[in-house]
Amino acid sequence: MNKILRYLTAAVLGIALIAMIPAGKAYAASEQFWLDFGETTMSIDAGSSKTMWMRSDYDYTYYVEGATSDATYLECSFSSGSQNVTFHIGDDEQGKNVFFHFYANDDRLGSRDAHDCVEIYVQNIKPVNNTLAVTLAKGKAGSLVQTGKTSMLYNASGVPMASFSLSRGEGKMANYGQIGVVSNGANYFNLATGIKYATPVISESDKAVMIANGFAGICIDGKYVNWP
DSSP states (O other): OOHHHHHHHHHHHHHHHHHSOHHHHHTOOOOSSSEESOSSSEETTTOOOOEEEEEEOOEEEEEESOOOOOEEEEEEOOSSSSEEEEEETTTTOOSSEEEEEEEOOOOTOSSSEEEEEEEEEEOOOOOOOOOEEEOOOGOEEEEEEEEETEEEEETTTTEEEEEEEEEEEEEEEEOOEEEEEEEESSEEEEEEEEOOOEEEEHHHHHHHHHHTTEEEEEETTTTEEEEO
8 A cells, every 4th residue: 555655656746847847948849839920821922922920939040942933032030039021932933832941040949950831822823934936037937945044046947046044143043934025115035033133144146146136135024124
C-alpha cells in the first residue's frame, strides 16, 4: 500500500513540475506558435500585391517556392514584432501556387528549423507565348522566339536576325513573358515582367535590324520604351 502511495505521490509531483515549466521553453521550438499570420492562404492577381498583418517572436527570413517571376517577392522587415508585410506577385508570374516559407533567423532561438508558410493562389495569370508570329519589313513573315531571358527575331526561313533581353539592374537579367505586339505609332514587343525599372539590352547592330523591320522598342507592363 505504501509503495502505491509513493508511486501516486511521485506521479502527482511530476505533473506539477511539468506545469511549472515556463511556457516559452516549449513554444520556442514549436513552428506552430512563433508566427501569427492574418491569413495563411490568399488569392492575388498576377501583377498585384496584398498587405497582411503578421507577428513574429523572432527575427526571420523567407524564401519563395513555385514562383517563375523575379518580381514575386515579400516586402518585410525581417525583424520580430507586429508588422505589416506585403506580398508582391510579378506581372509575368506563371506559377499558380506560390509559397512563401518563413524561417526563424535569430540567435535567441538556437535553431534555424522553426518554419511556417503562407500560400498564394495566383489569379488572372497573363498568357505568355514563347514564339510570337510577327510581320517584318515589306510584309514578310517572321517570329520572335524567347529562350530563357533572351528573345530572338527570326525570318520566315528560320534565320536569326536580331535579339534582345531585359536588365533589372546591377548586371542582372530579368525574367519576362512575351504577350504580343502593340502599336504606338510604331510596333513594340509587348512584355510582362513586373520589374519596375526593367530596361532593354540590345546591341547597336541588332537595334538597327529591329528598327528596319518596324520595331521601335518594347512595351513593359504597359510602358513604351524605345531601344536604347
